[in-house]
Amino acid sequence: MKWLQIHITVQQAQVDFTETLLNSLGAVSVTLDDAENQDLLEPLPGETPLWNKVIVTGIYAQEDDETIDVDALITFITLQLPAAPLTHEFIEDQEWERTWMDAYEPIQISDKYWIVPEWMQAPDADAVNIKLDPGLAFGTGNHASTFLCLQWLGNTDVKDKVVIDYGCGSGILGVAALLLGAKKVYATDIDPQAVLATQQNAELNGVLDKLYVGLPEDFNLALADQKADVFVANILAGPLMMLAPEFATLIKSEGEFALAGILDEQVADVSNVYSDFFDILQVEKRDEHWCRISGKRLNTPFKL
Known part of the structure; x- marks a missing residue:
């Protein structure tokens, strides 16, 4: 036919x-x-x-x-x-399911760090390989902002650390942190589908027991007074600026953070808002206009 x-x-x-x-x-x-x-x-x-x-x-x-x-x-x-x-x-x-699957390839983040579609063989079995179902939710590694966060996690010491993934989408960042040695990941998203996708991808990678994921109100209860050693948020510039004071309460003094989903022309505004609570150490760009801001939480008091 x-x-x-x-x-x-x-x-x-x-x-x-x-x-x-x-x-x-x-x-x-x-x-x-x-x-x-x-x-x-x-x-x-x-x-x-x-x-x-x-x-x-x-x-x-x-x-x-x-x-x-x-x-x-x-x-x-x-x-x-x-x-x-x-x-x-x-x-x-033709086999339409096979055609869809053929559109995806493993993505190399660094020398020993890959994203691998769940049906494919890992190019390097000894590397940190994140298995992913690309169809579940936002965050496959193909988008520049997700890649920038994955790259940052690969260059950050997350071993035995508590990590927060705010706006988790597919859960790819939280799963990556756990595969890189994090002790515990707390993830949240306002989309129930993202919560489900994160659970499924964590289970696919064998790290579900070290991950909590829930909607923001449940996430806040689960986190209680605990603070993150490492914090990552891949959302949008508007919500990032609005949530800056709240994020400051979630990160330990000197805790490391990365923000993405920011366009080149938005970097100055986002950095200005975050400078009240954070030391901006680096701005990294990918695909011409997508940027990641990273740094450390300042040891300064503040009021919400």
């Missing part, structure tokens, strides 16, 4: 109509892709952010004994969306 793929490039406001149109015409699936290489930041729960310009792709089954009238289908779609560029192609039947 062959499959017909129809790709339509539309503005964000036209996505719902286009998706509904393709479904009503018998598409077996409809997918959305970025048309202009535009970055999307990690969404909050309940949010579904879209790119400004989107490629909407409908897939139609082309049975051997039931041929789709491609010309009529495309003509009808064009009448509904006359200004939208449209292309189509036929693709051969």
Whole structure:
């Protein structure tokens, strides 16, 4: 069996109509892709952010004994969306699950430190290998901000330390810290799916017994008065600035921290807010505009 793929490039406001149109015409699936290489930041729960310009792709089954009238289908779609560029192609039947899996490769963070999709063989069996299901939640190591945090953890002494992963997503940072020798990781996220993903990835790597993960209110109860030796937060600049005083209460004096999810033009503002509580020691950049800020907690009193 062959499959017909129809790709339509539309503005964000036209996505719902286009998706509904393709479904009503018998598409077996409809997918959305970025048309202009535009970055999307990690969404909050309940949010579904879209790119400004989107490629909407409908897939139609082309049975051997039931041929789709491609010309009529495309003509009808064009009448509904006359200004939208449209292309189509036929693709051969294939193992779609295998195709999705083939899109992922092991990612090398440093010489003896890798992220490995769970179905693949580790390139270096003697390295620290983080097994990961990339489909669970935000944080696969492919994004620059996640890579920067993983890189920082690999260069930080976490052995026998208490680590906090704030905004844990897939749990990749907390799992990495445990595989690198951390004594205990406390992780939290506002998304229940991220909590589940973190649990699953910790179990996959055999470190679930050393990890606590929960929603913020549960996390605060579990943490109690304990403070972190090492703290990492890969979220967004706005929440990072808002949470700076709270983060200061979670980290020991002289405790080490790293913040990511920060764009180049946001570094000065974030650093200015954190300078009240933290000594900013380093700013590292990756992929032109994503940055990581790291340093140590100051030994100074403060009030929330």
